[in-house]
Amino acid sequence: MKPIDFSHPARQSSKGILVIFALNTFKFIRRFFVLFLALGLSLSKKESLSFLTTTNLTLIILGVFLLIFIVAILKYLNFKFHLDQDQFYLSSGIINKDMTIIPKSKIQNINIKQNFIQQMINVVSLTIETAGDDKAEIEINALSRATALDLKKQLFVKKQITDPDVIDEPFQSIVFFKASIKRLFLEGISQNHIKSFLIIVSFVFGLYNEFENYLQDLGISDRLQSSVNFETGSILSLILANVFIVGLAILGSMLFSIISTFISNFNLEVVENEDTIEINKGLFNKLSLILVPVKIQNIIIKTNRLKQYFGLHTLSIKQAMINKKQQRNFKIVALEKHQVAHLVQKVFVNYNGEGTFEKPDVYYIRLLVLRSLIIGAFINIPAYFIFGNYFWLINIVIISWIVLFVHFTYKKSSYQITDEYLTINNGFIDRVRNISELHKIQSVELKQSIFQKRRNIASIYVATASDKVKIPYITEEKAKSILDLLLFKIES
Amino acid sequence: MFTNQQINLDSLPSIDDVELKPISKQYLKIIVINRVFFYSLLIAALFFAKFMVVHENFHMAFWYLLSVCVFLCVLNFVGAILAFKKRKYAIREEDVIYSKGLLVNSISAVPISRIQHLEISRSWLSRRFNLATLKIFTAGESGIDLRIDGLNYAEAKQINDFLSKKVNETD
Numbered sequence: 001m002k003p004i005d006f007s008h009p010a011r012q013s014s015k016g017i018l019v020i021f022a023l024n025t026f027k028f029i030r031r032f033f034v035l036f037l038a039l040g041l042s043l044s045k046k047e048s049l050s051f052l053t054t055t056n057l058t059l060i061i062l063g064v065f066l067l068i069f070i071v072a073i074l075k076y077l078n079f080k081f082h083l084d085q086d087q088f089y090l091s092s093g094i095i096n097k098d099m100t101i102i103p104k105s106k107i108q109n110i111n112i113k114q115n116f117i118q119q120m121i122n123v124v125s126l127t128i129e130t131a132g133d134d135k136a137e138i139e140i141n142a143l144s145r146a147t148a149l150d151l152k153k154q155l156f157v158k159k160q161i162t163d164p165d166v167i168d169e170p171f172q173s174i175v176f177f178k179a180s181i182k183r184l185f186l187e188g189i190s191q192n193h194i195k196s197f198l199i200i201v202s203f204v205f206g207l208y209n210e211f212e213n214y215l216q217d218l219g220i221s222d223r224l225q226s227s228v229n230f231e232t233g234s235i236l237s238l239i240l241a242n243v244f245i246v247g248l249a250i251l252g253s254m255l256f257s258i259i260s261t262f263i264s265n266f267n268l269e270v271v272e273n274e275d276t277i278e279i280n281k282g283l284f285n286k287l288s289l290i291l292v293p294v295k296i297q298n299i300i301i302k303t304n305r306l307k308q309y310f311g312l313h314t315l316s317i318k319q320a321m322i323n324k325k326q327q328r329n330f331k332i333v334a335l336e337k338h339q340v341a342h343l344v345q346k347v348f349v350n351y352n353g354e355g356t357f358e359k360p361d362v363y364y365i366r367l368l369v370l371r372s373l374i375i376g377a378f379i380n381i382p383a384y385f386i387f388g389n390y391f392w393l394i395n396i397v398i399i400s401w402i403v404l405f406v407h408f409t410y411k412k413s414s415y416q417i418t419d420e421y422l423t424i425n426n427g428f429i430d431r432v433r434n435i436s437e438l439h440k441i442q443s444v445e446l447k448q449s450i451f452q453k454r455r456n457i458a459s460i461y462v463a464t465a466s467d468k469v470k471i472p473y474i475t476e477e478k479a480k481s482i483l484d485l486l487l488f489k490i491e492s
Numbered sequence: 493m494f495t496n497q498q499i500n501l502d503s504l505p506s507i508d509d510v511e512l513k514p515i516s517k518q519y520l521k522i523i524v525i526n527r528v529f530f531y532s533l534l535i536a537a538l539f540f541a542k543f544m545v546v547h548e549n550f551h552m553a554f555w556y557l558l559s560v561c562v563f564l565c566v567l568n569f570v571g572a573i574l575a576f577k578k579r580k581y582a583i584r585e586e587d588v589i590y591s592k593g594l595l596v597n598s599i600s601a602v603p604i605s606r607i608q609h610l611e612i613s614r615s616w617l618s619r620r621f622n623l624a625t626l627k628i629f630t631a632g633e634s635g636i637d638l639r640i641d642g643l644n645y646a647e648a649k650q651i652n653d654f655l656s657k658k659v660n661e662t663d
Contacts, residue, residue, distance in 0.1 A: 320631055442630040443638075445600040446507075453597065465631040483601065484504045490603045491586035 004150045006083040009091070011076065015121050016142030021072035022117045023141070028068060081140065083154060088128065090138055100138060106130045108295045108319055110152050111329075112145075112288035119286065124148045128155070152290060156276055173278075176339070179268035183312065183334040187265070188258030190306045196260070197253040265333055270343070277346060279332060289329060293347045295319055297466035298436035301340055304429050313340045317347070320465035348437060351421050357414035363457045364473040365410050372402045415471045417482065422462060424469050436464050438489045446483050448476070462486065505584075507599065512580035512591055518621045519642025520576050525617060527572060531565045581640050583651060588628060590638050602638050604658045606630050612648050624648035628655070 029036075074094045081090040088107075090100040111127045118124060123142040143151070179187075266283035279289045300316040307313070317330040335343070344351055376398040384391040409428045416423040422441075424434045441462055448458040458479035460471040471482065538561065542554050575594035582589045588607075591599040611627040618624060624645045628638040643651070 442606045443600060443602040445598055447596060447598040449596045450594070463630070480507050481504075483599070484506050487507075487587055487601055487603060488504050491605060 004147060006081075006151060006154060009080040009082045009089070011080055012140050013123055013142045013144055013147070014076070015123050016079070017069075017072050017076045018121060019118060019123065019125070019141040020075050021069055024068050024072055025065070028064075079140075081138075083151070088138075088155060102128060102130060102138065104155060107155060107292070109292065110155060110290045112148050112152065112290075114286040116284060118142070124286075124288075126151065156290070156292070174272045175269060176272045176342070177268075177270040177332070177335065179265060179334045183310075184262055184265055184268070185258065186310045187307075187312050187334040188261035189254065190304070190310060190312060191257040191261060193250065193253040193257055196256040197249060200252060200256055261333070268333065270332060272346065277343070279330070281329075287329060291317060291319075291330070296347050297440055297464045298434060298469075299344060299347060301344075301433040301435070302427075303431050304427075308431070311336050313337060315340055315343060318464075318466040344435065348421060348435060350419075351435065353423075355416055355418055357416045357423070357425065358474075359414050360410075360471075360473045361457055361475055363452070363455055364413065365406060367473065368406045368409055369402065372405055376402060413472060417485065422469070422486075424471060426472075434467070434469050436462070436467070436469065438486065440464050441486060441490050444483055444486050444490075446479055448479075460486075507589070507601070510582045510584065510589060512582045512589065514577070515579050515581065515640070515642040516623055516644050516647075518623055518644075519579075519618075520573070522617050522621060522623065522642065523572050523576065524569075527565075527568060531561070531568075535561055579642070581643075583654070588638060588655070590640055600638055602628055602630055604655060607655060607659050610652050610655055610659075612652055614645070618642075626651060 071094070075092075078094055078097075079090075079092045081088070083089070086104050088102045088104065090098075090102075092098050092100070108129050111129070112124050113127065114124045118141075121142075122144070124145050126140045126143055126148045128138040140148075263283045265281050267281060269278075269280040271278040271280065273290075275293065277291045277293065279287070279291070281287055296317055297320055298318050300318065302314040302316070303312065312333070313335045315332045315335055317332075319330070332343070341353065344353070376395070379398060380391060380394065383394045387394065405428055409426070412425055412427050412431055414425045417438075420438055422436050422438055426432050426434075441464055443463045445461040445463070446458055447461060452458060452473075453476075456476040457473050458476045459473055460479050460482055462469050462471070471479075474482075535558070538554070538558055542551070545551075571594060575592070578592055578594055578597060580591045586605070587601050587603045589599060589601045591597065608629045608631050611629070612624050613627065614624045622645050623642050626638075626640045626643055626648045628640075630637060640648075
């Protein structure tokens with residue numbers, strides 16, 4: 001295949017008009033949705049706006065659509081991009097002309113996405129991100145897939161090959177990992193279901209608030225009450241009803257976890273290119289993310305007992321200044337252990353995960369116990385109002401919880417500083433490992449409260465451009481020597 | 493050539509050896525003025541309420557409220573004055589160090605090579621006392637950005653010039 005020439009200013013695919021039109025319409029409707037609703041309500045109630053006959057209304061709506069369409073065409077016409085040796089140029093804007101120039105070396109990642117409309121007309125959108133802003137700087141809405149891939153490739157090529165005859169051996173792209181349906185299913189099952197449950201609950205509450213009046217009109221609550229109170233006397237039925245509700249909640253949350261895992265990670269694929277890593281995934285919104293290892297700040301590996309049993313590891317990749325929503329996409333789920341090790345090695349070349357890990361001081365246990373005891377004591381107050389005189393029974397649960405919590409949290413907490421990398425392990429149920437490169441550290445902080453000062457304990461906070469990690473509660477001497485060492489490593 | 497010699501941890505420049513310099517005494521005045529202003533406003537509001545509100549219960553509570561206010565005020569003043577002594581800074585060849593905090597003491601170090609940009613800001617009050625605040629920014633939103641309050645304006649400028657020169661050199 002002959003590489004496409006991007007050196008002259010070019011427009012995107014003409015289908016782009018359609019995509020821009022759809023996007024703008026969507027934005028327009030979303031912005032004025034409340035207004036429309038209010039208008040519709042006042043129309044149905046009063047006749048004060050009687051000049052709005054059906055024909056007039058249609059004309060107005062048509063006019064608005066036409067305007068949006070014209071804007072879309074103008075936007076399309078004024079949207080041109082091209083590429084030279086080492087910079088990407090984009091000129092845009094109908095009235096205010098913008099010219100954006102991005103040096104190739106500053107590009108942090110390139111995402112290729114395909115939403116529903118784009119899937120229908122078979123185009124993709126390409127976004128280019130740098131570390132400068134948390135928003136995507138450049139988005140090209142409609143490109144054919146081949147063009148997008150080619151553009152992506154050329155953006156990542158450091159120097160364009162001047163002589164077309166001399167094409168050096170192209171690096172074979174390897175599909176390194178492909179998540180099977182079974183693994184995704186297991187991943188979904190071993191998710192944190194409490195989170196899903198909370199999402200469902202908040203959603204239901206939101207809906208209920210919205211439609212409270214309608215529900216009251218329908219008298220559903222009365223009917224529900226009458227159906228629940230079928231035999232108030234028997235305790236058995238009460239227990240059964242409760243078990244049923246709890247079971248339903250658990251099942252619902254599990255289903256939600258599985259479905260959401262499937263939707264966002266459908267066809268998950270990790271491709272290894274010469275010097276980039278590509279993640280492809282998504283069911284409705286097809287995503288293709290390209291990562292440059294040099295720009296990666298740190299890596300977080302997450303697993304837990306259950307997931308470890310299934311051999312499931314989650315790898316999150318963090319870069320500087322990526323917004324929260326985007327951050328979620330740099331997650332690769334359902335990886336085997338050796339695959340994780342391989343990917344980590346791809347990013348952090350000299351990382352081997354070997355060596356001894358050091359543990360925080362015993363003071364950490366004391367602090368954890370103290371903190372959870374305070375929280376536990378506070379839980380007793382509402383418990384007294386709910387359970388009356390038997391409230392102390394709740395402490396049995398709380399204390400066993402605290403014991404487990406402190407035991408596992410301390411057990412999983414450790415750190416390691418090697419020649420080039422800082423690794424920190426923590427977590428209570430999850431096992432979280434955070435790896436960052438020493439020379440990407442931005443600043444170091446030593447923190448110590450007056451209670452810790454008496455016992456010669458201190459904590460170290462290490463900030464990279466994307467994350468801030470904590471080496472918890474070590475002896476003051478050690479903390480200071482770590483501080484000295486880290487500063488030395490960064491500065492030398 | 494690649495070398496990878498073992499580092500003797502004891503030979504590294506230690507943070508303990510750094511002589512931290514206290515910030516300008518003038519800045520204490522600014523802190524005091526700010527606090528006095530805040531608390532006098534609060535207490536004035538309380539007295540104002542005392543004369544405006546006719547409700548019985550409020551007059552009962554008034555003295556409690558006032559004493560709480562005064563107590564907080566004294567506590568805050570003592571805390572601020574004691575904590576003031578903890579505000580210290582140092583500029584080393586390769587990094588900037590700032591230490592602060594009475595209850596939770598922290599020592600932050602920002603390597604000069606990691607500084608993104610610098611800023612000197614001066615409020616109306618600090619202009620009166622010829623002081624300045626030096627802000628040092630690193631990359632990333634989670635970074636530990638340094639903010640050294642209460643430097644002499646001349647000194648702040650001097651540090652700023654030194655740091656920006658160094659930052660530009662490394663590029």
